[in-house]
Amino acid sequence: MRPARRSRRAGALAAAVALLLTVFAPAADADLSTASPAPPYLQGTGERFWASSNKAWSGARELTPDASSNPLSKPPGKADPDTVVWASRCTAAAQTVTFRRTLRLPGRPTKATFTIAPVFPFSVPTPFKTFKLALNGATVTQGKLTGTPYSGPSIVLGPKVLKRFTDGNNTVAVTVVRGPLPKKQKRCNTSSADLTGVVFRLFGDLDADLSLVDASVPTTKYYPAATQVHAVVNLSLTNKGPSGVIKGGIFKVRVGGISDLVNLSESTTQIPGTFPSAPPLDQCETTTVTPKPNLVVEIRCEMGAMPAGRVAHLSLGLEQTFASTEFHEATSTLQWTVSHPMDSSSDNQRGAQIVWCGTLSTKPECATG
Structure with missing residues (x-):
């Protein structure tokens, strides 16, 4: 596998960003969780x-x-x-x-x-x-x-x-x-x-509830296709507590059915509507799993400590190109998960899709946008 191109393409994507799936308010940056490795009285995985x-x-x-x-x-x-x-x-x-x-x-x-x-x-x-x-x-x-x-x-x-x-x-x-x-x-x-x-x-x-559930991220979103379309997707991660988590979790995103993907959180230029890299999602790597024309890209973040009540964000820039818009529908898929030994809940896996509506589509959702 080879690393996907990252922040050097962020400027080009930013110039064409036209669609926002969801936008959140930034979270406080306080982080007092236990550093890793854990002290003698705390289990190494924090439970x-x-x-x-x-x-x-x-x-x-x-x-x-x-x-x-x-x-x-x-x-x-x-x-x-x-x-x-x-x-x-x-x-x-x-x-x-x-x-x-x-x-x-x-x-x-x-x-x-x-x-x-x-x-x-x-x-x-x-x-x-x-x-x-x-x-x-x-x-x-x-x-x-x-x-x-x-x-x-x-x-x-x-x-x-x-x-x-x-x-x-x-x-x-x-x-x-x-x-x-x-x-x-x-x-x-x-x-x-x-x-x-x-x-x-x-x-x-100690137990924490790392949750990916957020009603403002729709399961399916419809957009009109064009020769070149850009979208920003802001994914959120919430620690509902009652405990914080120590360093050691994994946040992972897999995107398929796109022409290009950039982790906009790592952009050196702040892009409107996105969230810059910040703890606990500030150690991320982008990898091409399957090359074009069937591009699949994975972003894997090694989580730092995350106190209870904290909300973290990862901003993605999606690019989709079509040689012609004379088709019915095309789909891009997103899957994201979080895992940590201190998390005993089940709301840590989500999926969503973007449906690109061609001019031949008869779906009512494509007509309404």
């Missing part, structure tokens, strides 16, 4: 996050070896460690310890859970009192931290809490109140026999 207690939390001292089961299927050595933690100094007197961490996430999760358990010698009563989880400055859950070692509360965070997550940096704080050590326990965290601390995890699922 899940899992942040365990370890030294990545400020104020935390790791007390045990990593016991992670690698729930995010990270590469060796890239998973978030799972350890028992406590303050750097453990005293016999009561202590209140807060662990903080910034989690960079691509938006609001669809569900999230927080678990926490006390760790103390089985031979003594628990010294732990309460716990509190804060997200971006607000307490979202709290309660008593009682029970046996390694056994504690598991809280499913509700819809109101999920809305507190942001696209970008999220500050998480876990505060634990521990009373004085029991009389039988003279020291803590000097050996495995007097291990005293907590183990906690914040984890959840």
Whole structure:
């Protein structure tokens, strides 16, 4: 396959552009999604996050070896460690310890859970009192931290809490109140026999709806044929959320039954009625799949990060030529799709056609235009 000619033909097409299938307002350019490769607590394809207690939390001292089961299927050595933690100094007197961490996430999760358990010698009563989880400055859950070692509360965070997550940096704080050590326990965290601390995890699922549905892009559009006709097609992609998506999706367009095609978004000259190249559709390649006279062209865009609520556009310039207009109808076809591991919806494939009406056509649609 050979690359199709691109932006050097855009000026010629622009001078003859006469038809607009649809025009959209430009979208905001803010993009705070997680960069790729993903951090240890975020799955490489973005669908899940899992942040365990370890030294990545400020104020935390790791007390045990990593016991992670690698729930995010990270590469060796890239998973978030799972350890028992406590303050750097453990005293016999009561202590209140807060662990903080910034989690960079691509938006609001669809569900999230927080678990926490006390760790103390089985031979003594628990010294732990309460716990509190804060997200971006607000307490979202709290309660008593009682029970046996390694056994504690598991809280499913509700819809109101999920809305507190942001696209970008999220500050998480876990505060634990521990009373004085029991009389039988003279020291803590000097050996495995007097291990005293907590183990906690914040984890959840992220999901996005990348949608190609747009009523202003008709399934079929009729135009009168001419010796040379040009049209602009603006395709849109919307992330309906609730989560953003990280880098890694593919947006693909295939056009057939035309004389020429140009990605007008890549034009160095802004063409009226088109949208310039911009994230997340700014890494596109145009390829000739089938050469003339049965030209089929494919445009493949490697998507960047796309926050929830974002709308992206790709502007195409179509050229169709006819040696004679004495025919009934001719058709140009468009198919476009989007795929991403974080997208679990079904509205990610669309098709449309342009019907060029010759002078011999008897279709009512050709008569009305």
